[in-house]
Amino acid sequence: MVTLQTLFPEALSKFSLHSVILVFSLFVAYKVFRQLILWPYFLSPLRSAPGPPLGNPIFGQFPSILRSKPGVVHSKWAKEHGPTVRVVGPFGMEKMMYMNPEALHKILVSDWVEYPRPEFMRRVLGVTAGWGLLTTTGDEHRQMRKAMNPAFSIANLTAQTDMYYEPIYGLLDILRQEIQSSTDPSTGKVFHIYEWLSKATLDIICLTAFGYKTDSLHNPDNELADAYHKLIELQSMPNLVLFISLITVPGFLRLMKTEWMYEHRSWLTLIRGLSPAATLIESMHRINNVASQILSEKTSEASAVMSGDTASKRDIMSLLVQARKREVGEGYRLSDADMIEQVLTFLGAGHETTASGLAWTLWLLAEHPSVQTKLRAEVTSLISSNAKPDFRALKQMEYLDAVIMESLRVLPPVPMTLRKAGKSDFVDGVFVPKGTLLYIAISVVNKFKGFWGDDAEDFRPERWFDLPKCYNQHFSLLTFIAGPHHCIGRTMAITEMKAVVAILIANLHFEPAFDGQIIQPTAAVTMKPDDNLPLRVRLVENI
Ligand code: HEM
Numbered sequence: 001m002v003t004l005q006t007l008f009p010e011a012l013s014k015f016s017l018h019s020v021i022l023v024f025s026l027f028v029a030y031k032v033f034r035q036l037i038l039w040p041y042f043l044s045p046l047r048s049a050p051g052p053p054l055g056n057p058i059f060g061q062f063p064s065i066l067r068s069k070p071g072v073v074h075s076k077w078a079k080e081h082g083p084t085v086r087v088v089g090p091f092g093m094e095k096m097m098y099m100n101p102e103a104l105h106k107i108l109v110s111d112w113v114e115y116p117r118p119e120f121m122r123r124v125l126g127v128t129a130g131w132g133l134l135t136t137t138g139d140e141h142r143q144m145r146k147a148m149n150p151a152f153s154i155a156n157l158t159a160q161t162d163m164y165y166e167p168i169y170g171l172l173d174i175l176r177q178e179i180q181s182s183t184d185p186s187t188g189k190v191f192h193i194y195e196w197l198s199k200a201t202l203d204i205i206c207l208t209a210f211g212y213k214t215d216s217l218h219n220p221d222n223e224l225a226d227a228y229h230k231l232i233e234l235q236s237m238p239n240l241v242l243f244i245s246l247i248t249v250p251g252f253l254r255l256m257k258t259e260w261m262y263e264h265r266s267w268l269t270l271i272r273g274l275s276p277a278a279t280l281i282e283s284m285h286r287i288n289n290v291a292s293q294i295l296s297e298k299t300s301e302a303s304a305v306m307s308g309d310t311a312s313k314r315d316i317m318s319l320l321v322q323a324r325k326r327e328v329g330e331g332y333r334l335s336d337a338d339m340i341e342q343v344l345t346f347l348g349a350g351h352e353t354t355a356s357g358l359a360w361t362l363w364l365l366a367e368h369p370s371v372q373t374k375l376r377a378e379v380t381s382l383i384s385s386n387a388k389p390d391f392r393a394l395k396q397m398e399y400l401d402a403v404i405m406e407s408l409r410v411l412p413p414v415p416m417t418l419r420k421a422g423k424s425d426f427v428d429g430v431f432v433p434k435g436t437l438l439y440i441a442i443s444v445v446n447k448f449k450g451f452w453g454d455d456a457e458d459f460r461p462e463r464w465f466d467l468p469k470c471y472n473q474h475f476s477l478l479t480f481i482a483g484p485h486h487c488i489g490r491t492m493a494i495t496e497m498k499a500v501v502a503i504l505i506a507n508l509h510f511e512p513a514f515d516g517q518i519i520q521p522t523a524a525v526t527m528k529p530d531d532n533l534p535l536r537v538r539l540v541e542n543i
Pocket residue numbers: 117133134145209345346349350351353354357412413414417418478479480481484485486487488489490492493494
């Protein structure tokens with residue numbers, strides 16, 4: 001039979017190939033045009049929301065965000081366009097930022113299940129900070145949180161406080177000895193204080209969360225401390241982009257946890273730019289091994305505790321294991337795998353955040369000597385009669401409380417977080433389509449003049465004794481955010497910060513390391529000092 005194909009085989013095959021390519025190219029061009037121009041300028045229901053110009057045609061305002069110090073450009077936009085701001089990022093991606101308590105209440109509290117952390121964020125957190133409270137949502141989160149809440153109760157924190165002091169006094173001794181052995185002890189010595197605080201807080205969290213002694217202050221080669229240190233050294237914007245790209249490759253997440261991948265991780269170093277992934281796999285493997293050991297010790301201890309053989313342990317893992325053992329019937333139980341993930345969660349969520357919060361507090365005290373002197377008067381009168389103040393004694397120091405809260409307000413260790421609209425709805429009078437990213441601007445809200453007054457940007461602990469009328473106790477200070485996902489370690493972190501600051505300030509004096517010093521905050525997930533924060537430290541008896 002004669003067909004078009006047999007008559008004009010060449011013409012027809014060319015025609016079809018060309019048409020396919022042409023139609024495909026037109027489709028792609030339309031998609032790109034729609035995403036970059038049509039959607040943000042003409043179609044998006046958010047197009048009339050206030051906000052900065054759309055910016056670069058491909059990357060939107062992303063370049064200005066990368067160029068600015070953490071939160072600075074968002075603060076500027078909040079001042080110029082707030083309290084509701086639309087920002088267009090790369091490839092036409094829209095982000096909404098809200099300051100109004102009503103909007104924040106809807107996103108974080110009343111409709112929280114509909115506004116989860118975005119999938120890519122959960123995956124990054126899962127890989128680096130465990131698959132647990134930070135990655136679950138809805139019912140699973142509710143049940144997990146219910147199982148864990150008792151371990152973070154005030155009663156347990158009270159029982160734990162004395163565990164802080166071995167690392168704190170260990171740090172004090174190291175700093176003191178180094179100053180005393182310097183050429184002129186009266187002028188003190190410059191320390192990269194963040195590094196030291198990071199070691200002390202790692203030792204504290206390991207003791208209080210797992211009853212595990214790292215003693216990284218004296219023993220940097222400890223297996224957990226070393227593996228974890230390598231993991232946190234990976235924290236940078238380029239590595240974050242690399243990890244986000246890798247975990248979107250189907251199957252990569254499962255593969256990276258396998259023994260085979262661990263054995264062959266060196267293959268990744270052969271590909272340019274992929275060696276951080278090899279370090280990630282190695283660190284995770286080592287941390288998981290230590291976590292499994294910790295869990296099996298806790299499980300045998302829990303049997304002994306149940307049979308009354310030994311005194312009850314006070315660390316959080318022991319409490320979780322004991323609670324799990326008591327649980328009978330069909331109720332929710334944390335599995336062994338869940339428990340191992342909690343080790344990473346407590347490290348990932350509780351260590352760097354507290355270390356950064358402490359470093360920023362010491363910086364603010366160094367920059368405000370009169371506040372430091374006033375604080376020293378309060379803490380010295382207590383420490384001289386009570387070298388290891390307990391939870392209640394720490395809580396009673398009012399000026400210390402004001403200093404810590406003010407520091408956490410002005411320089412919050414987690415400067416922002418994200419949510420994603422799981423449904424289309426009106427938020428603060430603006431129609432927000434499903435899938436829109438919501439930027440929870442912690443550092444912007446914490447310094448928003450609308451809540452805190454004209455001196456909102458200043459470090460002034462006294463404001464905590466006379467809070468402004470517009471202050472809203474849930475939504476004016478977002479350092480630990482609000483709602484069902486609020487930080488479970490809030491009270492633990494504040495108590496630990498108070499204990500460290502009280503002991504250090506009673507004994508040491510902190511000053512900027514050099515004239516004109518300015519801080520170098522860096523933000524990948526937490527906001528920490530990029531330069532490890534050099535500070536001049538002197539003995540109190542020499543000032
Ligand atoms: C100054 C220290 C700390 C700060 C500033 C801080 C801040 C935060 C913030 C902002 C969140 C919410 C993140 C989001 O929803 O996207 C959070 C969640 C969390 N934090 Fe903290 N945190 C600190 C210390 C701790 C400590 C010491 C622990 C535990 C040992 C801890 C454990 C957690 C956990 C498990 C979550 C997830 C809660 C959930 O989703 O239910 N944090 N933290």
